[in-house]
Amino acid sequence: xxxxxxxxxxxxxxxxxxxxxxxxxxxxxxxxxxxxxxxxxxxxxxxxxxxxxxxxxxxxxxxxxxxxxxxxxxxxxxxxxxxxxxxxxxxxxxxxxxxxxxxxxxxxxxxxxxxxxxxxxxxxxxxxxxxxxxxxxxxxxxxxxxxxxxxxxxxxxxxxxxxxxxxxxxxxxxxxxxxxxxxxxxxxxxxxxxxxxxxxxxxxxxxxxxxxxxxxxxxxxxxxxxxxxxxxxxxxxxxxxxxxxxxxxxxxxxxxxxxxxxxxxxxxxxxxxxxxxxxxxxxxxxxxxxxxxxxxxxxxxxxxxxxxxxxxxxxxxxxxxxxxxxxxxxxxxxxxxxxxxxxxxxxxxxxxxxxxxxxxxxxxxxxxxxxxxxxxxxxxxxxxxxxxxxxxxxxxxxxxxxxxxxxxxx
Amino acid sequence: xxxxxxxxxxxxxxxxxxxxxxxxxxxxxxxxxxxxxxxxxxxxxxxxxxxxxxxxxxxxxxxxxxxxxxxxxxxxxxxxxxxxxxxxxxxxxxxxxxxxxxxxxxxxxxxxxxxxxxxxxxxxxxxxxxxxxxxxxxxxxxxxxxxxxxxxxxxxxxxxxxxxxxxxxxxxxxxxxxxxxxxxxxxxxxxxxxxxxxxxxxxxxxxxxxxxxxxxxxxxxxxxxxxxxxxxxxxxxxxxxxxxxxxxxxxxxxxxxxxxxxxxxxxxxxxxx
Amino acid sequence: xxxxxxxxxxxxxxxxxxxxxxxxxxxxxxxxxxxxxxxxxxxxxxxxxxxx
Numbered sequence: 001x002x003x004x005x006x007x008x009x010x011x012x013x014x015x016x017x018x019x020x021x022x023x024x025x026x027x028x029x030x031x032x033x034x035x036x037x038x039x040x041x042x043x044x045x046x047x048x049x050x051x052x053x054x055x056x057x058x059x060x061x062x063x064x065x066x067x068x069x070x071x072x073x074x075x076x077x078x079x080x081x082x083x084x085x086x087x088x089x090x091x092x093x094x095x096x097x098x099x100x101x102x103x104x105x106x107x108x109x110x111x112x113x114x115x116x117x118x119x120x121x122x123x124x125x126x127x128x129x130x131x132x133x134x135x136x137x138x139x140x141x142x143x144x145x146x147x148x149x150x151x152x153x154x155x156x157x158x159x160x161x162x163x164x165x166x167x168x169x170x171x172x173x174x175x176x177x178x179x180x181x182x183x184x185x186x187x188x189x190x191x192x193x194x195x196x197x198x199x200x201x202x203x204x205x206x207x208x209x210x211x212x213x214x215x216x217x218x219x220x221x222x223x224x225x226x227x228x229x230x231x232x233x234x235x236x237x238x239x240x241x242x243x244x245x246x247x248x249x250x251x252x253x254x255x256x257x258x259x260x261x262x263x264x265x266x267x268x269x270x271x272x273x274x275x276x277x278x279x280x281x282x283x284x285x286x287x288x289x290x291x292x293x294x295x296x297x298x299x300x301x302x303x304x305x306x307x308x309x310x311x312x313x314x315x316x317x318x319x320x321x322x323x324x325x326x327x328x329x330x331x332x333x334x335x336x337x338x339x340x341x342x343x344x345x346x347x348x349x350x351x352x353x354x355x356x357x358x359x360x361x362x363x364x365x366x367x368x369x370x371x372x373x374x375x376x377x378x379x380x381x382x383x384x385x386x387x388x389x390x391x392x393x394x395x396x397x398x399x400x401x402x403x404x405x406x407x408x409x410x
Numbered sequence: 411x412x413x414x415x416x417x418x419x420x421x422x423x424x425x426x427x428x429x430x431x432x433x434x435x436x437x438x439x440x441x442x443x444x445x446x447x448x449x450x451x452x453x454x455x456x457x458x459x460x461x462x463x464x465x466x467x468x469x470x471x472x473x474x475x476x477x478x479x480x481x482x483x484x485x486x487x488x489x490x491x492x493x494x495x496x497x498x499x500x501x502x503x504x505x506x507x508x509x510x511x512x513x514x515x516x517x518x519x520x521x522x523x524x525x526x527x528x529x530x531x532x533x534x535x536x537x538x539x540x541x542x543x544x545x546x547x548x549x550x551x552x553x554x555x556x557x558x559x560x561x562x563x564x565x566x567x568x569x570x571x572x573x574x575x576x577x578x579x580x581x582x583x584x585x586x587x588x589x590x591x592x593x594x595x596x597x598x599x600x601x602x603x604x605x606x607x608x609x610x611x612x613x614x615x616x617x618x619x620x621x622x623x624x625x626x627x628x629x630x631x632x633x634x635x636x637x638x639x640x641x642x643x644x645x646x647x648x649x650x651x652x653x654x655x656x657x658x659x660x661x662x663x664x665x666x667x668x669x670x671x672x673x674x675x676x677x678x679x680x681x682x683x
Numbered sequence: 684x685x686x687x688x689x690x691x692x693x694x695x696x697x698x699x700x701x702x703x704x705x706x707x708x709x710x711x712x713x714x715x716x717x718x719x720x721x722x723x724x725x726x727x728x729x730x731x732x733x734x735x
Contacts, residue, residue: 043544043545043546043566043567044527044542044544044567045460045544045545049529049542050457050459050460050544051459051460051462051532051538051540051541051542052459052538053459054529054530054532054533054540054542055529055530055532055533112528113526113527113528113567114525114526114527114528114529114542114543114566114567114568114569115525115526115527115565115567115568116526118506118526118527119526121506121508121524122505122506122526125506125507125508125524126505126506126507127504127505127506127507129502130503130504130505130530131503132503132505132528132530133505133506136505198503198530201502201503202499202503202533202534203493203499203650203651203652204499204534204535204536204537204647204650204652205533205534205536206650206671287673288649289649289650289671290649290670290671290672290673290676291671291673292673292674295671357533358533362536362647362650362671363468363536363537363538363646363647364668364669364670364671365468365469365470365484365668366538369459
């Protein structure tokens with residue numbers, strides 16, 4: 001029925017099966033929209049946040065999906081600036097995934113602020129000294145870049161491409177994509193970094209604060225670095241998942257191998273930097289404020305030393321070693337395990353840099369603050385994930401996302 | 411950020427000294443603050459994690475057992491941190507300039523109509539002095555008549571905190587202006603909690619003015635981030651570098667030590683000086 | 684964001700931050716303007732109609 005929209009020569013599942021799946025995910029979207037409306041109409045009292053937990057699940061979700069969405073800017077950087085030409089076979093999907101991640105982040109931020117109608121104050125009355133201002137500006141601009149990168153893909157739809165103007169527009173945008181990609185990389189560098197800066201500048205919070213270079217705390221550079229390392233892992237993770245769901249090989253192994261290898265090197269170097277940063281913070285920064293390292297990992301029922309081990313060893317060192325070994329990369333189970341662990345690792349890092357910061361008591365006469373999100377918070381966090389699945393599914397069905405698909409599935 | 415007062419020799423540094431030896435923990439300061447500043451409340455105020463208390467009295471215990479057990483009450487307003495040159499933890503992070511450090515008075519303001527409720531300042535404040543309006547304020551019937559006309563009520567979705575009763579400063583300055591003066595007497599500008607304390611535990615004034623009691627009580631050393639000269643005086647979490655303008659006095663070492671974090675082998679007096 | 688908002692100060696922080704922002708915005712908008720205008724011209728010249 002919709003065969004006129006499906007790219008020529010490619011096989012897709014039946015329309016009934018496809019839209020049944022979309023409907024199931026759509027139900028989750030509706031649940032999320034209901035929660036979102038509750039929050040917008042009734043206010044943030046719908047959440048389990050409180051005055052000690054001003055930043056919670058949503059900010060973690062924002063930081064997490066932006067780190068995972070980092071695959072778009074870094075793959076674009078490698079393809080257009082460094083000139084890794086093979087990556088043209090995965091860049092489209094990286095762009096779609098990045099687009100979904102950044103759209104989700106924008107939506108969650110719109111729900112998260114207490115007075116959404118005043119959201120434009122962050123731009124108009126910008127405090128240029130605040131890391132959050134830098135986040136807002138670069139994030140919004142970069143989302144614009146992602147839209148620009150996504151449009152030519154849309155225009156490649158069989159029916160849209162028939163319109164000469166759209167065909168020409170798409171062609172012209174492809175021609176100068178390197179300029180957009182470079183701007184995107186520039187913006188990404190700053191907003192990924194400033195998201196790290198958000199925690200690193202909190203000098204009233206010994207768990208978060210870091211020394212740094214000029215106005216940038218070390219977390220600034222660690223976040224940019226980790227987004228470049230772990231973002232491509234998420235691209236590979238979703239690609240592999242798509243291959244499993246569709247039952248087709250979509251990207252050639254040499255392309256996967258190249259991206260995985262680069263991610264491995266980024267991750268390996270990142271994790272060394274992260275260990276040095278943690279070591280310095282634990283032995284110099286924190287003690288200078290009267291804290292021992294274990295003060296941050298004891299006296300409470302959740303945040304133990306396990307979380308640091310999970311982040312650095314399980315979600316960092318192990319996936320980095322797998323991705324760095326040619327054997328690990330060529331074994332599809334090992335590769336999938338590695339990129340999955342990596343995604344979990346970066347999500348733990350973002351969690352710790354938001355929620356553990358809030359949980360740890362700074363005044364000596366206070367106790368740890370623990371928080372469990374309300375269902376409204378959970379639903380509004382799942383909402384963009386479900387929405388993202390729909391966007392990705394529609395994009396895959398109707399757009400020629402994978403240039404090698406036809407060749408791999410004759 | 412406006413920094414007119416930076417090089418102004420007449421710049422004030424309003425601050426507070428709270429003598430914990432005198433504090434009985436009665437909570438009159440909290441009540442006075444709420445009434446003075448139209449602080450909203452809920453029917454059930456038992457969950458202190460989402461109720462608004464600009465001034466909050468904490469109960470500290472030394473953790474010893476009888477007969478050495480001891481407690482101390484510690485009132486905690488906003489510390490009006492100066493940080494390093496007005497770089498207070500919360501002011502520097504606000505993305506929309508909704509909170510500002512006034513270099514003329516040393517007061518950290520909160521602009522309710524500018525705040526859009528991102529709550530980054532709350533995350534930045536180690537004292538939990540900042541509160542979010544999770545609900546719109548609801549006043550019991552007839553109570554709106556008792557609200558102070560000098561302080562705007564706040565709406566849902568924004569952050570608020572102690573302002574050192576800044577409206578009182580404005581009123582006092584207006585009065586002085588009409589009388590042809592530019593300077594205030596010490597007693598012309600006092601916060602509500604200071605006046606309400608039955609034990610006289612709270613003293614308020616200009617820390618820069620050697621004639622003011624607050625200056626005489628703690629002898630702040632402005633060359634070294636305002637650290638107190640009096641050996642019994644301390645500030646909360648001084649080691650973080652927040653440079654707060656609320657000083658505490660206690661004759662008990664365990665209370666002074668509870669004001670900040672120290673490693674087990676650290677000597678408090680050495681670390682502070 | 685613009686020098687018209689009252690908290691604007693012509694200091695280094697504003698020049699660097701806002702300079703970077705407006706630089707990026709200019710590149711993005713000029714790039715898009717070029718693509719759209721060229722597409723209009725191309726279409727008028729009859730390109731893109733029968734490419735397959």
